[in-house]
Amino acid sequence: MLRTEWWKWLTMALLLYVFVGGLLLPVPRLPILNETIRVLYFHVPMWFGMIALFTASCIQAIKYLSKEQLTNDIFSVQLAEVGILFGILGMISGMFWANYTWGEPWSSDPKQNMSAIALLIYFAYFVLRGSIKDEQQRAKISAVYNIFAFATLIPLLFILPRLAEDSLHPGNGGNPGFNAYDLDSQMRLVFYPAVIGWALLGFWLATIKIRYEIVSEKLGL
Amino acid sequence: MQEVFELVYKDLKTDWRNRYPVFGILLYLSAIIIISYMSFMNFIKPEVWNALFWLIILFTSVNAIAKSFMQEENRTTYLYFVASPVKIIAAKLIYSNLYQFVLILISIVIFSLLLGSPGNLNAWFFVNLFVGSIGLASAFTMVSSLASKTENNATLMAILGFPIVIPILLMATSISKQLILGAPASDITSDLLTLLSVNVIIIALSFILFPFTWKS
Numbered sequence: 073m074l075r076t077e078w079w080k081w082l083t084m085a086l087l088l089y090v091f092v093g094g095l096l097l098p099v100p101r102l103p104i105l106n107e108t109i110r111v112l113y114f115h116v117p118m119w120f121g122m123i124a125l126f127t128a129s130c131i132q133a134i135k136y137l138s139k140e141q142l143t144n145d146i147f148s149v150q151l152a153e154v155g156i157l158f159g160i161l162g163m164i165s166g167m168f169w170a171n172y173t174w175g176e177p178w179s180s181d182p183k184q185n186m187s188a189i190a191l192l193i194y195f196a197y198f199v200l201r202g203s204i205k206d207e208q209q210r211a212k213i214s215a216v217y218n219i220f221a222f223a224t225l226i227p228l229l230f231i232l233p234r235l236a237e238d239s240l241h242p243g244n245g246g247n248p249g250f251n252a253y254d255l256d257s258q259m260r261l262v263f264y265p266a267v268i269g270w271a272l273l274g275f276w277l278a279t280i281k282i283r284y285e286i287v288s289e290k291l292g293l
Numbered sequence: 294m295q296e297v298f299e300l301v302y303k304d305l306k307t308d309w310r311n312r313y314p315v316f317g318i319l320l321y322l323s324a325i326i327i328i329s330y331m332s333f334m335n336f337i338k339p340e341v342w343n344a345l346f347w348l349i350i351l352f353t354s355v356n357a358i359a360k361s362f363m364q365e366e367n368r369t370t371y372l373y374f375v376a377s378p379v380k381i382i383a384a385k386l387i388y389s390n391l392y393q394f395v396l397i398l399i400s401i402v403i404f405s406l407l408l409g410s411p412g413n414l415n416a417w418f419f420v421n422l423f424v425g426s427i428g429l430a431s432a433f434t435m436v437s438s439l440a441s442k443t444e445n446n447a448t449l450m451a452i453l454g455f456p457i458v459i460p461i462l463l464m465a466t467s468i469s470k471q472l473i474l475g476a477p478a479s480d481i482t483s484d485l486l487t488l489l490s491v492n493v494i495i496i497a498l499s500f501i502l503f504p505f506t507w508k509s
Contacts, residue, residue, distance in 0.1 A: 137502075137505050189456055189459050192455070192456040193457070196452045196453050196456055199449065199452055200439070200443065200449060200452075200453060203443040203444050203445055203449060204442060204443050204444070205444075209442060212505055212506070212508075213439055213442050213443070213506060215505070216439060216502045216505050216506050217439055217453060219498070219502060220435060220439075220457065220498055220502055221456065221457055223494060223498055224432070224457050224460055224491070224494070224495065227460050227487075227490075227491050227494065228459070228460045
């Protein structure tokens with residue numbers, strides 16, 4: 073008997089709707105963007121998902137430090153791994169889109185730089201884990217780094233937009249975004265389910281990886 | 294408080310006894326300044342001056358502060374029994390900030406001697422330099438305590454530290470660029486306050502998190 077919780081069915085339904093609706097429902101015709109505006113349903117939710125997963129990973133790290141249960145450490149690592157996957161997907165989809173709309177994949181946009189830094193931090197987290205042999209110590213040191221890095225990543229979200237007068241991203245610095253037009257209510261109908269659906273998919277992936285890790289821990293693999 | 298000063302004094306004495314780490318850093322500092330002088334000799338603009346100056350501070354800082362916990366490897370057990378972790382991190386933060394500030398003063402003297410001064414080095418420039426330096430030194434002190442627990446700690450110091458100090462570095466560089474280009478103090482106060490609050494976050498987190506690294 074397949075054990076499936078209700079939120080997994082919800083994820084499947086939402087993502088099915090996002091794929092069908094996102095590719096077929098009408099979208100506003102904007103100069104330059106044209107049909108590429110549909111990337112909104114796939115690219116932007118990646119960042120929401122990434123931030124949600126990293127936040128969950130940081131919470132698990134705090135739990136590890138207070139309880140010292142190795143399970144929390146497994147949770148924290150696997151959530152961060154899926155977060156990185158989402159970050160990479162978001163970055164690739166964004167660069168692909170930017171190549172056609174901005175003319176080049178990387179234009180040193182503040183949001184691009186911010187995402188690059190976020191990925192650097194979490195790659196460093198895995199290098200750190202790789203270089204400590206003792207299990208308890210690895211869990212503790214990496215939990216500390218996770219919290220420390222997350223807390224400095226957050227101010228970055230407020231600092232970078234402050235430094236750059238304008239971002240190339242739609243909706244910033246006078247660029248047409250989906251907020252600026254009346255048709256946006258139609259896009260919202262797909263966008264909000266997309267954000268929820270992709271984030272849930274991220275947590276679903278993480279739970280599978282976590283179960284796998286816990287089982288292989290028990291078997292001593 | 295007495296204990297904290299004793300620990301700071303201990304660090305000072307250690308550095309005084311085996312002088313080669315300090316002289317090594319000074320040599321490193323002079324070498325990178327001379328290299329940048331040779332590479333940027335005739336075409337240095339104020340903006341470039343500023344970016345280069347902060348990069349040199351970043352590299353000096355990461356190398357100078359890396360030692361703060363790595364030199365304690367043999368003394369960890371001893372320190373563990375004589376002082377509480379909060380006092381140790383307080384002492385280390387005070388010492389690395391002092392150490393870094395002396396290095397920055399030396400580097401700005403050599404740097405402006407060779408590469409000239411970009412013009413507007415007023416009091417606010419030094420205030421910003423001071424605040425930015427506190428942020429860098431404190432973040433690297435905490436990272437040093439993490440990196441000292443690993444096997445290849447010299448590389449990890451840079452890998453772990455650089456992404457974390459990017460917010461501080463970006464803020465400090467942009468404020469100092471505005472000041473060099475002649476912006477009035479009123480333009481930068483809000484940015485300076487943001488930089489200060491990032492520093493407060495980093496120092497507060499160091500106090501909260503350090504006891505956990507120390508115990509392991």
